[in-house]
Amino acid sequence: MLHITCGDFAAEELRRAGMADEVLPWRDVLHEGPVPSDVTGRELREIRADFIASCGWGDYEEVLGSLDERDRLVERSAADGAVLWFEADLFDQLQMLEVVSLLRGLGVAPGSILAFRGAGFSGLDSEGLLKALEPLDAATMRAADEAWRAFTSPDPSGLERFVAEGVEGLPYVAEAVGRLLEEYPGVGDGLSRLERVMLEAASSGPVSGAALFKAVSRQEERPFFGDWSCWLMASRLMSGPAPLLAGDEGNFPDRMVRLTKAGERTLSGGSDWMRTGGRGRWIGGVRLDQAQDWRYDRNAATLARLDGRGARQ
Template identity: 35%
Template structure:
């Protein structure tokens, strides 16, 4: 039996629960960086590992081998073994879930008899549930007993959502948030949160950028305090510390940085740094300047690559949907 889950914390809990089998952490932050469509799992893994290595999150060759081993492990067990998928309601997990289900059916490795899903947004008696890491081994064993076979409509719904996520057309992304899925009931809210990470019509900041910048502008300068203040504002936190730190670092880059640092900027010791808002950052918060008009944009949102501020699709917080500018041919 193979258990597939989001990362190492949940993997450790499953191992300690005593339910048996091996555990495969999926380990990819799909809501940042390139995820273009129509690539094989190997081709996509190579693109993803190159991106992750560019952030300093590992050595490319080692990341490639890790991803290839991950892929082959899933392929091997999917062929003739029981596979249990363990995921949560947040964006990080929901994107991993649709990727795996889409790969299984796209490669005719799916089974409605040997493949099971555990996907929750709450657990009885656990207040403010954030994820599987909030549970203990006894609760994990209870969840295992409640696992449900994955049915064909779920595989198909995931394949459709994955095709939209990897699309270069913003309208296809919006459609995921517009259409609730009975087969994947936690996907719509997670995807809506993904769209809020696109530059806003108000000032060109993502929701995370704006909230982090407001925290910093209020006088909070310690990165760890900024992170915890941000987590407290999220109903379903989906960013780990390194991912959130990359958001802050990116706001410090370029000719018009929105934040400035004092101290060590390394990933290992960033908690010792001090962060402050720049005049440009304050101007963007006021709406006097637009972030991507001022600083440019070169960012992937799944399969959509935004490179020109005047042509970039934006999140309209008032309308609650993406706005796609018309571009003259």
């Protein structure tokens, strides 16, 4: 059976523990960039490769080739089932939903997919890892596929169902989707949770990119982003006609970043980042712009949609 996991480090850990010979790392940061529902597998891989290359995380042709080979391997191995090794954080849970949706579309029989049900691999030996594997039944596979479709939909309101109900048999989906919703722009200031924490980290004075990454990571119960994702967000906050952060030249780990006057206003609720420069970001199938102004209401923990005047629809 093909073993699929969240990244190269986990893949190497599984090999070292003697758990699997053939391990496929799922190399995609799905909480960043477009993941639209209205495209075929090849078109989606092209979109993802283009986004990853635009971030400077790889060469387009090499990334696309890797994604093509990844999906070909899944298709070749699907008949034998699969073992899914994904932890509880948002990064892993989105990958797992995509994999289950893909396997279900390939007609993989319920019961032939084993999924890791623990929160994380740390501290578990091979016996502990094996005990945490359980087969996915038809209802779980169907619900995971529905959750993936809700993530890739241009209307994200369907995601709220999975925060409330979760996916039976996959214990961390509800928590992960709830965390995803917090990355939508907030009502009032237009800031996602991560953006707000990033501005707060720079509010006491200039901070290095490395220190910024550590500061935002400490605020997460289950960190789901790497330093590259953190610095991508910082770069967005440093762009537009009224940037919220400013910084020195150089590589991000050593680059000093500070809060601007516009950042101070936004952090205090006196300005709306989605109105002044934060548009154009994607979350799954939603491109956040004036026509698709989806917001997260932190008090109600729900999504809301605003019209062109900023009123709820």
